[in-house]
Amino acid sequence: MARWQPETTERLIVAAVDLFGEQGYDATTVAQIAERAGVTKSTFFRHFSDKRELLVAGQETLSRLLAEGIADAPANASPLQAVAAGLERASGAMGPTNRELGPRLKAAVEASTELQERDALKSVGLAAAMAAALLARGVPDPTAHLAAELGVLAFKRGFTQWIDGDRSDDRGFAHHALTALRELHAATTSLG
């Protein structure tokens, strides 16, 4: 059996996003994705359980990095400073391919209710990972859950800024996510 190759994962994701864009998510089969990526169907299934999982590839990695960044933040860091550390750590998994694929990925999700549902559950998973890491630091409830939700909002807003922004702006995902987090924190004072 061939060694598991990270580049195969990336090739499968690129092939899938291209096909979803060309012919729609529903009309795209695993066989077509595998063929476009130049691998067999059984290789596909060694990497993903089904085509939907392709689009949330990296959720476990992101959750782990967010939680690790929060856990490793200095003991005197505030809840949002810990969330910021989590976002910085997670940005290690957000490279040029993520940015490049971002707009097509977003279009595929917007065109499919099934993908919207999977994407929504992904956000719930990221929030849960951050909340658990904050609670483990001794942040009380509901502050931990609130900070985790702000982290998810900052992640999503930062991602949109990053993929929609000027391509000559080479500041990474972390810059945009941390800017969004600061803006959200500032907005808490105008809630009422």
Place this chain on the structure above:
Amino acid sequence: MARWQPETTERLIVAAVDLFGEQGYDATTVAQIAERAGVTKSTFFRHFSDKRELLVAGQETLSRLLAEGIADAPANASPLQAVAAGLERASGAMGPTNRELGPRLKAAVEASTELQERDALKSVGLAAAMAAALLARGVPDPTAHLAAELGVLAFKRGFTQWIDGDRSDDRGFAHHALTALRELHAATTSLG
């Protein structure tokens, strides 16, 4: 054709939640749900597009009520006061049957990834409805989105309190949702 009856909707939901609890979501068919509710399959499909939609029944009603409550809040209401008005309005759709079915519904969702996905998308829909209503009031972004997320968190936390709490406590859903909203607002001062 029979007149569309609200009580049929409720009977179908009760039958479905009971069957999901007895034999699991995946093993339950539309035919079984219809039979348990004492209606035909075609009656089922006049009320719901599939069995999954049963569990998010009321999402459109809730979104509408949340948005109307926010729109009708006094002009000088703060963003969170408007959200509170939305939650109060939405509580009109949260009656004894919702409370009675709550624990079984929660168990069915926890046991099925498919239902978790649909449930996550429901939260996204409620947040979007509240954010749009707040933006229409002139609340700027990102305050509008932040207030909407607090509204969703308050809705979910209040719902859990309401269905898990002492049954002799007859304060309605609104009491629990507004308490949760106040707690979340208080927690914003300890974020960072």
